[in-house]
Amino acid sequence: MTDTSPTLQVSGLSKSFGGVQAVGDVSFSVAAGELLALIGPNGAGKTTxxxxxxxxxxxxxxxxxxxGREITGLAPRRIWRLGVGRTFQITATFASMxxxxxxxxxxxxxxxxxxxLFADAGRHYVEEAMALLSLVGMEGQAGRACGVLAYGDLKRVELAVALANDPTLLLMDEPTAGMAPRERIALMELTAGIVKQRGISVLFTEHxxxxxxxxxxRILxxxxxxxxxxxxxHQVRADPKVQETYLGSGSMFASEGH
Incomplete structure (x- = not known):
């Protein structure tokens, strides 16, 4: 019997800072293999x-x-071990390695x-690492230091790192930030192909x-x-409330931050 339960189920999520509510009563789900975008104007609460x-x-x-497993309040390391990968708006690689x-x-x-790490770490999981780098098109630069890579290539390395724990859910925070338009298209096409092939659920923010x-x-x-x-x-583009919110800042397709 096919499991149709959502990969991620969020119910009534709220967070305040000093009396200011950053996130209020937010509920949504992410299905297996789904790419769900989370968008909003400045200060909308996406990063929170x-x-x-x-x-x-x-x-x-x-x-x-x-x-189906409650992970509310668990430490990031435990959540990562349960199969949640993450990429960041600013790449988080070790430049000297x-x-x-x-x-x-x-x-x-x-x-x-x-x-x-303290004893011949370089000998472990070489084939697995190369397979992941091949998946993101970076196997040819495996021996180069991350500190000398172009920014678009760093984003590909970060994607390979995020896939290392064989995630069922991938959280991508502004995956194309700082990239040229052509690089943005290529990275998202690559990501979409990988996650669809592997059945990974994705929640991403994007400007x-x-x-x-x-x-x-789908879009939230x-x-x-x-x-x-x-x-x-199509539904979100046509929604009058969304149009009103974004038209107030110039355009529905205007650049946005957090």
Whole structure:
């Protein structure tokens, strides 16, 4: 019997800072293999929501379930070990280490072999690391230090690192930030192909509306910490509330931050 339960189920999520509510009563789910975009104008609560999902922040109220398991308030490391990968708006690689070593580090952590870092760490999971680098088109630069890579290539390495724990859910915070338009398209096409092939669920924030509407299966729109709208790209584009919110800042497709 096919399991149709959502990969991620978020119910009534709220978080306040000093009396200011950053996220209020947000509920949504992410289906297996779905690419769900989370968008909104400045201060909408996107990053706060992401940080609660990954354990950097503890919600004031609400529930976060991964494949039916309650993960609300767990530490980031425990959530990662349960199969949640994450990429960041600013790439988080070790600049002095090689591309392959960065991926090996993630694999060592996934397999709970961090003690190996102090004893011939470079010998472990070489084939697995190269397979992941091949998947993202970076096997030819495996021996180069991350510190000398072009920014678009760093984003590909970060994607390989995020896939090292064989995630069922991938959280991507502004995956194309800082990239040229052609690089953005290539990275999102690559990501979409990988996650569809592997059945990985993806929740991503993104400032480039062309990327969002080209690749998202569904879109959530946050405004002032609350869920304003959700639906297919066509439904969200046509929603009067969304149009009003974005037209107030110039255009529905205007660049946005957090």
């Amino acid at each position: 929501c992401f940080n609660m999902l990954m354990g950097q922040l503890r919600p004031d109220t609400g529930s976060i379930r991964l494949k 090689s591309v392959r070593e960065n991926v090996q580090m993630a694999l060592l952590s996934h397999h709970r072999r961090l003690l190996s 480039d509306m062309d990327v969002v509407f080209a690749h998202a299966d 729109v946050l405004n002032r910490g609350r869920l304003l709208a959700e639906g297919t790209p």
